[in-house]
Amino acid sequence: MPAASCLTRKESLLAKVVPFEATHYNTARFGKDVARLVAPPYDVIDPVLERKLKDDRLNVTHIILGDESDGYCVASRRLRTWLDDQVLVKDQGKGFYIYEQKFSTPDGSTRIRSGIVGLVKLEEFSKGVVMPHEKTIPKHKEDRMQLIRAVSGDTEQILLLYDDPSGEIESILLKSRGLEEEQRFVDNDGVHHRIIRLSDPKLVERITELFEPVKLLIADGHHRYETSLEYRDTMRAREAGDEERPYDFIIATMVSSRNPGLIVYPTHRLVNNVGPELIAKLPKALEKEFRLHEFPGTEELATSVDSSSESAFGVWIPSSKTCLLATKRKAGPSENPMEDLPVWIVQERVLKNLLNYTSDMLDKKVNIDYVKGTGPAKLAMASGEYQACFFVRPPTVQQVMAIAKTGQKMPHKSTYFFPKIWSGTLLHLF
16 A cells, blocks of 8 residues: 555645545436436536527526526425425445546547545635536535535535555556446547446445545536535534534545546636727737737638647737737746746736736626637637637646646636536435
């Protein structure tokens, strides 16, 4: 056994990851293919997709998105009915789960991303056990708080990253790949999802030990994590006693930062309602701090951004047919690694310094939208709704981990980890 696994747990230093009895759709009734019942995370479901998913009266979107007319009151009653009618059932005996996703990348290669699903004890960020990497948007947390209060539980998993140099957790995942799944489905992006249950007592104990010395980074789910912290504090104030309660934990899929299936896609910045004179003067204003290279069209610009240095970004202004690649004039890495990220450079050096955006505007997503991928960004720009698009390279996983360890938070929507962890697969109810 590695020495790190024998450490006595110090609450301020080490993670606590435990097995649990998950609640999930009754596969004995509906079969293992749960495609009609599950859904993407709440924050990537647009109104059109929501209506489509809710056409099935048992789809989890009826819970995670509720109803605009009454918030989550009906969602709460519906969840209790599903439990009473055994639409949803709870596993007997604690265990961990494997969440496996097989998918194709844009270059045609096949990747498999696997993670351990368990409960993680909620810790304040100041303790350094669980680390954030992005800023959150207040209104999103308010919505998630309404949901958690209504249903008394976690209806979606968050995605956490960890670094395990020994590779033992990854080895367990590989050895378990041949086990029969409890659930499976293929989503609209062609991703194959599988859920496998691990209940062997010795294996469960070993997994718990292996997670003790690690630190965890929030990849997806910042709003849900911060909401769960606030909910925990509220409940602790109401209930006496120091013993651990179900709301002291959050359900998470934990993936190694070394997993070959861990992919980060770019999230481009599209702006509107900016003063026309500022947009017109932007190329000239950029020259003071950046070297500019002009391209004949957006396809060439986007390709150049993808293959450029990590600090470069693209500027597309349709009204003037401007397609520019901007790179910092100052050579070499910055003392602060955050300042080398294109998402930070665009936010601080361009949006704030040159286009008069404020932190409050960005926090509230005023006059800015974030779009994943070059194709969707071009499609959104074709609507004529936006004045400019800033193409950015995504941070690497190593950059995300390194910056999180400094205690800094990246700008909103700096990362888009793919594939997403789907809702409705496994729930943690209090």
